[in-house]
Amino acid sequence: MSNLFPESEYYDEQFKGISFSKESLDSVKFYDCTFTNCDFSETLFTDCKFSGCQFTDCNLNLIKVLDCHFSQLSFQACKVTGVNWTEAIWPKLSMPGTFTFEECALNHSTFIGLGLQQCVFRSCLAKDVDFREADLTKADLSSTDFSESVFGDTNLTNADFSHATNYQIDPGSNRITKAIFMLPEAVSLLYCMDIQLKEE
Template sequence: MGFPKTAYYRETFTGLSLSNETITGREFDECEFIRCSFVDCKFESCKFLSCRLVECVISAIKPVNCRFREVKFLKSKVIGFDWTKAIVIEDLEFDGCQINYSNFRLLKLPGIKIIDCEAKEVDFIETDLTNGVFKKTDLENSQFFKTNLTGADFSSARNYSIDVRNNILKKTRFSMPEALALLDGLDIIIE
């Protein structure tokens, strides 16, 4: 089916399934995608503005020159998404999602919300995550290096490995006992 029109406003797409397709120059404004599947697709020069994706499967997507503003993913699988190909990302939110193997390297994502998610093996290297929220998120094997975590909230997050010497941590919130992981890599003995 694809998207025959170039612009969509306040439309709802339910059960749409696309695989190995290229979608170019489409704009989605205040649209909702429910139980849709986009696998191994390439989105080129598309805009997603104030959209919601609910219970969707989005895997191995390349969003070349795309714009994402106020996009919310709810209970979706957003696996292997290379966000570095997008040109604008603002107010991104994931709630109850799987975002494993995604790449956010070198991006500026202040205020990102990744809540109650599975975020395994995600690349956050040199990313600005200022005031980001990671509550109840499993960050197993995710990479943080030269990452700005100023004001970020890791309350009840788990399985993170954040080197306090190689990341910016100012007013960053952590909860016990997971916060003890921050001592890994320091040459100290705790008794």
């Protein structure tokens, strides 16, 4: 157990201004806790559980989430770059809305093959993020910058890309039925179709 987190379970706790960078935390459970202005960068979380927790203005860059469990998490104005979310344990029956990211930096992260139905990635910077084979059905992806991010065999059914920018999505290798796109950015969907676009 760490000195900052000596208990094995925490309920409705508020953590503010904690510096826990490059540390390790093993088998600790957090329920409905809030974390504000905390630094967890490069921390190794192993077999931890976060349920109904909220992170605001936190640094979570390069965290490791080995065998961790997540449900109904909210991130507001956080740095969450370089995280491989596939290292966590994901239930076979995914729960909609596992993650809400608003105004966060998510660059260089990996969500390959994860069930992210109804998750929120709103007003984020998501450069070089890997969404291949993920299920983003009914996800809110609005106003996010997807520069260099990868979509392949991704389920984007009913996903909302309103005001999103710099996405490169091949309609032939992703499911985009009833997804919402806006002009002029939506023109990028045509670039993969081996056609010529001609302006008057």
